[in-house]
Amino acid sequence: EAGVVQSPRYKIIEKKQPVAFWCNPISGHNTLYWYRQNLGQGPELLIRYENEEAVDDSQLPKDRFSAERLKGVDSTLKIQPAELGDSAVYLCASSLGDRQQETQYFGPGTRLLVL
Amino acid sequence: AQRVTQPEKLLSVFKGAPVELKCNYSYSGSPELFWYVQYSRQRLQLLLRHISRESIKGFTADLNKGETSFHLKKPFAQEEDSAMYYCALEPTGGGNKLTFGTGTQLKVEL
Numbered sequence: 001e002a003g004v005v006q007s008p009r010y011k012i013i014e015k016k017q018p019v020a021f022w023c024n025p026i027s028g029h030n031t032l033y034w035y036r037q038n039l040g041q042g043p044e045l046l047i048r049y050e051n052e053e054a055v056d057d058s059q060l061p062k063d064r065f066s067a068e069r070l071k072g073v074d075s076t077l078k079i080q081p082a083e084l085g086d087s088a089v090y091l092c093a094s095s096l097g098d099r100q101q102e103t104q105y106f107g108p109g110t111r112l113l114v115l
Numbered sequence: 116a117q118r119v120t121q122p123e124k125l126l127s128v129f130k131g132a133p134v135e136l137k138c139n140y141s142y143s144g145s146p147e148l149f150w151y152v153q154y155s156r157q158r159l160q161l162l163l164r165h166i167s168r169e170s171i172k173g174f175t176a177d178l179n180k181g182e183t184s185f186h187l188k189k190p191f192a193q194e195e196d197s198a199m200y201y202c203a204l205e206p207t208g209g210g211n212k213l214t215f216g217t218g219t220q221l222k223v224e225l
Contacts, residue, residue: 003158004158031211040124040217040218041217041218042119042201042203042215042216042217042218043159043201043213043215044215045212045213048210048211048212055210056210056212091159095211097211099211100147100205100207100208100211101147101164101166101205101211102211103161104161104211104213105160106158106159106160107158108158109158
């Protein structure tokens with residue numbers, strides 16, 4: 001089992017450019033999460049999907065960030081245009097469901113540097 | 116809104132010494148609490164959750180509602196315990212929405 005897969009692992013772009021991150025959750029996991037982790041901070045939830053439905057996107061900066069989870073499996077997180085402050089590690093996680101105490105399994109993350 | 120505080124960015128102990136990683140939380144209800152760990156070059160993973168009252172790799176954590184704390188403890192530190200540790204809170208009925216602390220880097224020295 002490969003676990004949660006993310007790509008790319010690293011991305012360097014110039015400000016105002018678009019960028020996209022891809023996540024493939026563990027097979028059978030219905031719930032998918034995108035987190036952002038700034039340097040020296042813990043992960044912060046951006047958006048949570050239950051199958052293909054975004055059930056919590058309250059922390060997603062919707063002016064420049066968008067996400068989708070077509071067919072309820074893979075997911076893509078996009079930033080357009082990127083700003084310097086978007087430099088961070090973007091983590092994807094998945095769990096079987098969204099019940100209390102459900103274990104979240106994290107991917108390796110995508111490290112984004114915006115110049 | 117809930118908040119998780121880990122006051123120490125770095126904790127350095129000698130091998131065989133006791134370890135206590137501090138975690139305090141702010142939440143009006145009864146939270147579910149977790150410790151996640153990230154070893155060097157590995158992904159973030161669950162270490163333990165308070166409801167299980169389990170000991171994982173010799174670590175335990177007790178929820179103290181009076182002090183709103185969930186400190187992680189181990190009586191004898193091992194070199195392989197060196198890692199980044201995050202305390203996390205899930206609100207009651209929160210749909211698995213975690214709030215993480217800023218993390219504590221544990222370094223076990225020989």
